[in-house]
Amino acid sequence: MGRSPRQSVTIRHVAAEAGVSLQTVSRVVNNEPNVRPQVRERVMEAVKKLGYVPSLAARRMGGSRSYLILALNDRDRTIEGWQLGQGSDWIDQMLYGGMLACAERGYRMIFELIDTHSAHVEREVNAALSSLRPDGVILTPPHSDNPAIIDLLVAQHMPFARIGSDDASAGFAIRMDDGAAAEAATAHLIGLGHKRIGFIAGSEEYRLSGARTDGYRAAMKAVGLPIVDGLVQPGDFSFESGEAAMRAYLDFGEPVTAVIASSEQMALGALHVARDRGVDVPGELSLVSFDDTPVVRFSVPPLTAITQPIAPMTAKAAELLIDAASGKESEPGVHVIPFALAVRRSSAPPRG
Amino acid sequence: MGRSPRQSVTIRHVAAEAGVSLQTVSRVVNNEPNVRPQVRERVMEAVKKLGYVPSLAARRMGGSRSYLILALNDRDRTIEGWQLGQGSDWIDQMLYGGMLACAERGYRMIFELIDTHSAHVEREVNAALSSLRPDGVILTPPHSDNPAIIDLLVAQHMPFARIGSDDASAGFAIRMDDGAAAEAATAHLIGLGHKRIGFIAGSEEYRLSGARTDGYRAAMKAVGLPIVDGLVQPGDFSFESGEAAMRAYLDFGEPVTAVIASSEQMALGALHVARDRGVDVPGELSLVSFDDTPVVRFSVPPLTAITQPIAPMTAKAAELLIDAASGKESEPGVHVIPFALAVRRSSAPPRG
DNA sequence: ATGAAAGCGCTAACAG
DNA sequence: CTGTTAGCGCTTTCAT
Numbered sequence: 001m002g003r004s005p006r007q008s009v010t011i012r013h014v015a016a017e018a019g020v021s022l023q024t025v026s027r028v029v030n031n032e033p034n035v036r037p038q039v040r041e042r043v044m045e046a047v048k049k050l051g052y053v054p055s056l057a058a059r060r061m062g063g064s065r066s067y068l069i070l071a072l073n074d075r076d077r078t079i080e081g082w083q084l085g086q087g088s089d090w091i092d093q094m095l096y097g098g099m100l101a102c103a104e105r106g107y108r109m110i111f112e113l114i115d116t117h118s119a120h121v122e123r124e125v126n127a128a129l130s131s132l133r134p135d136g137v138i139l140t141p142p143h144s145d146n147p148a149i150i151d152l153l154v155a156q157h158m159p160f161a162r163i164g165s166d167d168a169s170a171g172f173a174i175r176m177d178d179g180a181a182a183e184a185a186t187a188h189l190i191g192l193g194h195k196r197i198g199f200i201a202g203s204e205e206y207r208l209s210g211a212r213t214d215g216y217r218a219a220m221k222a223v224g225l226p227i228v229d230g231l232v233q234p235g236d237f238s239f240e241s242g243e244a245a246m247r248a249y250l251d252f253g254e255p256v257t258a259v260i261a262s263s264e265q266m267a268l269g270a271l272h273v274a275r276d277r278g279v280d281v282p283g284e285l286s287l288v289s290f291d292d293t294p295v296v297r298f299s300v301p302p303l304t305a306i307t308q309p310i311a312p313m314t315a316k317a318a319e320l321l322i323d324a325a326s327g328k329e330s331e332p333g334v335h336v337i338p339f340a341l342a343v344r345r346s347s348a349p350p351r352g
Numbered sequence: 353m354g355r356s357p358r359q360s361v362t363i364r365h366v367a368a369e370a371g372v373s374l375q376t377v378s379r380v381v382n383n384e385p386n387v388r389p390q391v392r393e394r395v396m397e398a399v400k401k402l403g404y405v406p407s408l409a410a411r412r413m414g415g416s417r418s419y420l421i422l423a424l425n426d427r428d429r430t431i432e433g434w435q436l437g438q439g440s441d442w443i444d445q446m447l448y449g450g451m452l453a454c455a456e457r458g459y460r461m462i463f464e465l466i467d468t469h470s471a472h473v474e475r476e477v478n479a480a481l482s483s484l485r486p487d488g489v490i491l492t493p494p495h496s497d498n499p500a501i502i503d504l505l506v507a508q509h510m511p512f513a514r515i516g517s518d519d520a521s522a523g524f525a526i527r528m529d530d531g532a533a534a535e536a537a538t539a540h541l542i543g544l545g546h547k548r549i550g551f552i553a554g555s556e557e558y559r560l561s562g563a564r565t566d567g568y569r570a571a572m573k574a575v576g577l578p579i580v581d582g583l584v585q586p587g588d589f590s591f592e593s594g595e596a597a598m599r600a601y602l603d604f605g606e607p608v609t610a611v612i613a614s615s616e617q618m619a620l621g622a623l624h625v626a627r628d629r630g631v632d633v634p635g636e637l638s639l640v641s642f643d644d645t646p647v648v649r650f651s652v653p654p655l656t657a658i659t660q661p662i663a664p665m666t667a668k669a670a671e672l673l674i675d676a677a678s679g680k681e682s683e684p685g686v687h688v689i690p691f692a693l694a695v696r697r698s699s700a701p702p703r704g
Numbered sequence: 705a706t707g708a709a710a711g712c713g714c715t716a717a718c719a720g
Numbered sequence: 721c722t723g724t725t726a727g728c729g730c731t732t733t734c735a736t
Contacts, residue, residue, distance in 0.1 A: 008482055010729055021707045026731065034705050051475070053482035057418070058729035060409035061712045065731095082448035082663070087439050087646025091447070095463070096434035110462065111447070123403070130360055130405035268650070294439025298620070300652040311434070362713055373723045378715060386721050407713055413728045414714030707736075712729105719724070 009052045017046035029054060056108070060133060065325055067107050069318050070134035071098055072125070072143050075113035086239075086265060087295035090310060097311030098138065101318040109318065110134065114143065121148045129158065136160060136321025138314065139171075141206050159324045161317035164208055166334055172320045173334040174313050178208040181306045181339045182215030185260050185288045188304070188341060190223055192349045194258040194286060196231070200245040200270065202262035202290075203236040212262050212290065231256070235266050242269025250277055257285060257350040264291035267303055271346075282348035292342050301345035309337045361402045369398035381406060408460070412485060417677055419459050421670055422486035423450055424477070424495050427465035438591075438617060439647035442662060449663030450490065453670040461670065462486065466495065473500050481510060488512060488673025490666065491523075493558050511676045513669035516560055518686055524672045525686040526665045530560040533658045533691045534567030537612050537640045540656070540693060542575055544701045546610040546638060548583070552597040552622065554614035554642075555588040564614050564642065583608065587618050594621025602629055609637060609702040616643035619655055623698075634700035644694050653697035661689045 014025045020043060027035050028043040029052075035043075046052075060066040071094065081088050095111065102109040110132060114124045129137075137160040143149055144162035153160045154170050161172040182199075189197050199216040202209035213232060220227050230252060233245035242261055246269065249256045261267035267289030271281060279285050281301060289296050292307035316337060320330045366377045372395060379387050380395040381404075387395075398404070412418040423446065433440050447463065454461040462484060466476045481489075489512040495501055496514035505512045506522050513524040534551075541549050551568040554561035565584060572579050582604060585597035594613055598621065601608045613619035619641035623633060631637050633653060641648050644659035668689060672682045 008485065008729095012729080022730080023707060023732095024705090027706090030731090036705065039705085051478055051482070053479045055412075055485065055729055056483045057409040057412035057485070058712095059731075060407075061413050061714090061728085062730035062732070063712085066409070079448070079452075082441075082444050085441055085445075085644075085646045085649065087441070087650060089434075089437055089439070089441075089444075091444055092434050092441075093437075095443070096431070099463075099465070100431075108462070110460070111451075113451070126403055127405045130403070131408045133360065133407065133409070292437075294437045294647050295650045297437065298439060298647045299650060360713095363715095364713075374714080375716095375723060376721090379722090382715085388721065391722085410713035410728095411715075413712085413730090415716075415728085417715095705736100708734085710731105710733085712731090714728090715726105716728105717724105717726085720722080 008055070009050045011052070011054070013050055014043065014046045014052045017050060018043045065135050066133050068132055068134040069098070069102055069107055069109045069136050069138060069321055070128060070132055071109055071111050071138040071140070071314070072114050072128070072149075073111065073140050074142060075115045076117070078113055088264065088291070088293050093310035094140065094314045097314035097316075098318050101315035102322070105319075105322045107135075107318070107322055109138075114149075116142055116146055121146065122152055125149055125152055129156065134158075135325035136318075138317045138321070139163060139165075141165075141208070144173075145207055159321050161321055163313050163317055164206075166207065166211070168332070168334045172317065172330070172332065174317050174320075174337065175208070175334065176309055176313065176337050176339040178211040179215035179218070181290070181308075181341075182212040182260065183219040184339075184341050185290070185304075185306055186216050186219035188343065189258045189260070189286055189288065189347060190219065190225070192258075192286065192347060194350050195225055196254065196256045196258070197225070198245075198249050198256040198259040199232045200235045200242060200259065200261040200266050201232055202266075206237075209262060216260060235262060237263040237265060239265045239269040239272075242266030243273045244269075246270035246273035250274075250279065258287070258347070259285065260288045260290070262290050264289050264293045264296050264305070267291075267305075268295065268299065271299065271303070282346050284351060286347040286350070288347055292340075297344075304344045304347040305342050307340040307342050309339055313337050360407070361404045363404070363406070365402055366395065366398045366404045369402060370395045417487050418485050420484055420486040421450070421454055421459055421461045421488050421490060421673055422480060422484055423461055423463050423490040423492070423666070424466050424480070424501075425463070425492050426494060427467045428469070430465055440616065440643070440645050445662035446492065446666045449666035449668075450670050453667035454674070457671075457674045459487075459670070459674055461490075466501075468494055468498055473498065474504055477501055477504055481508060486510075487677035488670075490669045490673070491515060491517075493517075493560070496525075497559055511673050513673055515665050515669055516558075518559065518563070520684070520686045524669065524682070524684065526669050526672075526689065527560070527686065528661055528665065528689050528691040530563040531567035531570070533642070533660075533693075534564040534612065535571040536691075536693050537642070537656075537658055538568050538571035540695065541610045541612070541638055541640065541699060542571065542577070544610075544638065544699060546702050547577055548606065548608045548610070549577070550597075550601050550608040550611040551584045552587045552594060552611065552613040552618050553584055554618075558589075561614060568612060587614060589615040589617060591617045591621040591624075594618030595625045596621075598622035598625035602626075602631065610639070610699070611637065612640045612642070614642050616641050616645045616648050616657070619643075619657075620647065620651065623651065623655070634698050636703060638699040638702070640699055644692075649696075656696045656699040657694050659692040659694050661691055665689045
């Protein structure tokens with residue numbers, strides 16, 4: 001317990017208490033060599049006794065590290081998600097993976113919103129960097145492939161990780177295998193006996209959209225199923241585009257028996273239209289979602305979905321950046337994190 | 353555009369560029385008086401030209417402010433929510449309200465997890481305070497009423513805001529009127545014609561649980577409806593406790609026609625049991641949720657719910673703390689933020 | 705293995 | 721109104 005100090009405990013107090021120099025305390029606190037075990041012990045006792053915790057700001061000022069990892073998310077998309085409360089837990093999963101990975105290593109993750117589309121991206125990113133001077137930056141889609149941001153980070157020699165990117169030309173790329181995931185989803189439906197499987201593509205602004213569509217095509221091709229016109233519908237990740245795509249499928253001459261949506265919102269939009277038109281899921285139509293979010297799990301029926309490893313990807317990103325800041329060399333290149341397919345009640349064999 | 357500076361732009365560069373002293377630049381940047389408009393103009397131009405943004409760490413070191421607001425959440429509860437992905441968007445709403453309010457004022461909100469139950473609460477909080485030295489702390493339930501934390505904050509003279517607390521003895525209390533919300537929910541059901549209305553209470557660890565139950569009782573009493581034994585069921589906010597409560601209601605001799613659950617998870621648990629037992633909602637049973645989360649909006653049927661103003665409460669907390677740090681006196685006491693009742697398909701008149 | 709000195713970028717307190 | 725001086729709490733570099 002002890003009295004709560006009004007004025008914070010500094011390294012100076014610890015040095016006095018332990019009868020050593022500031023430098024020795026610093027060494028002990030930072031686990032550096034060249035301190036006799038005996039002295040180290042004494043300092044650690046003083047630290048514990050006084051409840052000393054180094055000041056982040058002072059560390060940043062004196063040293064070359066800030067113990068900060070900056071995570072950049074798209075402002076519009078994030079705020080819209082918060083406002084509409086559509087139940088995507090992207091941010092939560094990101095915090096989960098990132099914050100804990102940082103905390104384990106004595107780091108802190110700071111979360112910031114940046115406007116991708118604005119002409120001021122550079123200014124915004126620069127402001128965040130100047131103010132915080134983080135040891136690394138985590139980029140999420142669509143920032144992960146924004147050339148303006150990438151160039152700026154490279155120019156500043158700021159280490160960064162790109163979640164959901166497969167561009168290994170700069171920074172760490174951390175992704176799941178979107179193509180394989182789309183393949184797995186498609187194979188799952190093929191395995192159930194489906195032949196006419198629709199695929200609602202995502203916004204082309206995101207690279208992974210193409211990879212997913214390719215995976216779908218590959219899986220279809222692998223078993224010799226034709227991809228006739230109209231089987232692949234365009235979408236932009238939104239609920240509305242999912243609705244539109246579903247209407248297109250239902251208005252086909254020969255309707256599909258299963259649909260894969262490249263996003264949770266599009267899957268829900270599709271489900272909504274199916275319900276409205278009296279199409280039973282999964283009786284008449286199987287549905288698979290990309291993104292395994294809370295709403296997908298609680299929908300009726302619960303949706304079969306590709307689980308994106310958002311927390312593990314963010315954790316990996318934080319680890320790589322912190323290791324880099326700590327001087328440990330990490331394998332560069334693309335880091336692929338495993339995905340999962342959560343099979344739920346929305347997918348079933350087609351009606352004989 | 354311009355070249356990206358490897359080495360960051362400091363106040364010194366700006367001073368040189370504008371031909372003034374460091375202090376003058378500082379005054380301009382901080383909007384302080386005693387600078388001739390002409391000089392101010394010149395400095396601002398230099399700032400813009402060089403893309404100068406003050407270093408957070410240096411500001412903290414030199415001055416008395418850190419431009420940081422620390423938001424403390426319960427570790428176990430938060431992590432569990434992230435792991436289970438049950439779709440509560442508490443954290444998101446908190447970030448939404450808090451981050452934006454901070455950003456508008458040149459502040460940053462830092463989000464941290466603290467273990468309420470641990471014997472080390474004090475140490476954990478102290479560590480966060482020592483490391484960050486924030487200008488204010490936002491407490492969320494159950495921290496808002498944790499004496500160990502409150503005492504520590506008071507002893508350190510650290511300004512703080514308590515979300516969901518009605519204890520005005522220290523810090524700012526910011527809450528919605530839980531009693532009035534429960535009353536409104538109850539009155540809504542009474543208005544529909546219900547007489548036997550069940551209420552699933554929340555964990556007693558949270559003060560607001562009592563307030564909600566009281567509101568329910570008041571509304572019932574106001575129209576002379578008796579609160580017979582078993583009408584109020586205990587709960588702990590969990591899905592399972594909602595299920596248990598619902599089973600208790602259905603096993604009544606004379607079942608209830610409507611139920612209010614003190615949390616979203618309990619409402620969903622209740623809905624689940626009702627569906628299993630073949631009880632139609634809202635045909636045979638009306639259901640109202642506290643907490644208007646994504647899952648509640650996407651459930652079948654969508655649930656009538658009390659919307660807790662989490663984002664506005666957090667924004668208010670941030671504002672009050674920043675104002676306090678800026679020397680502006682704020683009205684102390686309890687700040688009550690309006691709630692809303694979102695009427696959806698889960699509530700309807702009882703079967704004649 | 706340890707300590708002393710210098711300085712990080714800024715603001716507070718004071719001097720003009 | 722403007723500039724000068726002294727730190728803030730740490731880490732770096734260099735000496736011992």
